Amino acid sequence: MREQAQKAQKAAKKAARKVAERARNVDLSRVDLSKIDPRNIDMKNVEFPRFDWERGRFVRKDAAAVVGHSFHAEDVAWPLRLVGWLVNRYIRLCEATGNLLVAGDGPFIKLQAEGKPIIILVWHGRNFQAIPMSRLFINPVTALTSRSRDGAMIANVIRPFGYAAIQGSGTGAAAKKRTNPKKRGMQAFRAMLKHLKNGEMVLATADVPPGPVFETGPGMVKLAAKSGAAIMAVGAGFSPELPIPGTWDKSKLPLPFANRSLVFGEPIYVEDGDDKAMEAACQRVTDALNAVQDEAEKMAGK
Numbered sequence: 001m002r003e004q005a006q007k008a009q010k011a012a013k014k015a016a017r018k019v020a021e022r023a024r025n026v027d028l029s030r031v032d033l034s035k036i037d038p039r040n041i042d043m044k045n046v047e048f049p050r051f052d053w054e055r056g057r058f059v060r061k062d063a064a065a066v067v068g069h070s071f072h073a074e075d076v077a078w079p080l081r082l083v084g085w086l087v088n089r090y091i092r093l094c095e096a097t098g099n100l101l102v103a104g105d106g107p108f109i110k111l112q113a114e115g116k117p118i119i120i121l122v123w124h125g126r127n128f129q130a131i132p133m134s135r136l137f138i139n140p141v142t143a144l145t146s147r148s149r150d151g152a153m154i155a156n157v158i159r160p161f162g163y164a165a166i167q168g169s170g171t172g173a174a175a176k177k178r179t180n181p182k183k184r185g186m187q188a189f190r191a192m193l194k195h196l197k198n199g200e201m202v203l204a205t206a207d208v209p210p211g212p213v214f215e216t217g218p219g220m221v222k223l224a225a226k227s228g229a230a231i232m233a234v235g236a237g238f239s240p241e242l243p244i245p246g247t248w249d250k251s252k253l254p255l256p257f258a259n260r261s262l263v264f265g266e267p268i269y270v271e272d273g274d275d276k277a278m279e280a281a282c283q284r285v286t287d288a289l290n291a292v293q294d295e296a297e298k299m300a301g302k
Contacts, residue, residue, distance in 0.1 A: 076152045084156030087128075091157070095132045097256040098238075101299050104264040104292070105136060108232055111267065112138040117196035117229035118267075119220055122236060123289060124205040124213070125249035129236035133262050134161045142166055142195050144204040147184050163203065166191045170208050170219050189223060196227040206233075206289055210248050216285040218278055221270055225278075230267035231285055235292030237261035237300030261299035263292040 111118055120141070122130045134141065143158055145151035147167040155165035168188025192202045208217035224231050239259045241252040254260075265288045270281045 076149060076156075080149060080153045081156055084153045087153075087157045088160055091128060091131055091254075094238075094254045094256050094258065095260075098258045098260040100132075101259070101261045102136070102264075103261070103295070103299065104266075105262070107267055108264045109136070109138070111230055111232075112201070115139070115199040117199055117227055118201040119196070119224050119227075119229045119231045120201060120203045120234055121206040121216070121220060121231055121285065121289060122203075122234050123249070123293060124207045124209070125247070125251040126236045126293065127205055129238045129241075129252075129254050129260070130234060130262070131158055131161055131163075132260075133234065133236070134163060136262075137162065137201065139199065139201055140164065140195075141201040141203055142192065144168065144188060144192065144202065146209070147188075166195075166202075170217065185219070189219065192223055193227055196223070196229045202229075206285060207249065213249050214286070214290065216282040216289070218282055221278055221281045221285060224268075224270040225272040225281070228269075230269055231288075232267060233265035233285060233288035233292050235261075235263040235265075235289065235294070235296035237263070237293075237296035237298075237302065239297070239300040239302050259300045261296045263296040263299065265289075265292045 108118070118139075141162070142164040143155075143166070145154045145165050145167055146169040151165075151167050151169075155167070158165065166188050168184040168186075168191070170183065170185040192204075195202055202223075204220050206216040206220060207213055208219065220231070223229070237260065238252070238254040241254050241258065244251045244253055268281075268284060268288060271277070
């Protein structure tokens with residue numbers, strides 16, 4: 001893509017030089033500008049610069065076509081970057097004004113100290129409440145976000161907390177369709193596997209959009225079986241908080257001056273097997289997440 005842009009830039013400069021040379025040879029004193037009627041100009045053949053609303057900028061005519069769903073955190077429109085910055089500051093405000101209680105983090109800290117790969121899973125509706133737990137991380141962590149404008153905005157939200165981002169996702173069973181290749185779920189799977197093989201950590205949501213909510217999808221369980229990583233179920237409690245209506249994942253807005261809690265479950269190891277074994281493993285993770293989430297909400301005072 002970069003080579004194509006350089007070639008197009010050279011061609012444009014060459015064409016501009018030719019136009020400039022022709023203009024030098026034209027005697028403008030002999031041209032009667034009063035006879036030029038703008039209404040006779042054929043506007044159909046006039047090409048205007050195209051504005052890319054997804055990235056908030058004009059696109060050159062010689063620019064290469066953009067592949068669908070190829071949104072990057074640094075490349076989204078400035079309004080989305082501004083929203084990401086504001087959300088980040090709001091989460092920091094909630095973190096600074098709230099009281100945090102942590103339980104069950106001993107095995108999690110031990111696995112990090114030993115350099116073991118870890119897959120951290122939370123429910124989708126609790127991801128913003130769980131973002132500040134990066135303060136407890138020793139090893140590098142990479143978060144999985146969707147390959148969309150929203151995913152790029154979330155990447156801008158979590159980067160200042162120390163998270164790297166991998167963009168890609170699958171499709172939840174509620175959509176009743178096969179995985180969309182444009183979401184690049186398989187590429188994200190391979191990228192996360194590489195991080196885990198290096199002894200790093202991966203953070204993701206267990207339930208997959210658009211649902212069903214509070215049910216673990218098979219993707220992260222298969223990743224654990226393939227990599228040998230331990231799954232750590234984490235519950236995040238916040239009190240008070242406001243429910244956000246119309247969200248499939250029953251998201252809630254955390255409020256400042258709240259009681260916060262994080263509860264870590266015991267490590268879960270998954271062995272590779274057939275579909276029934278994977279379903280059983282998904283149920284184990286679902287039960288673990290429900291247990292730690294209930295405990296976290298009790299600790300927060302709900």
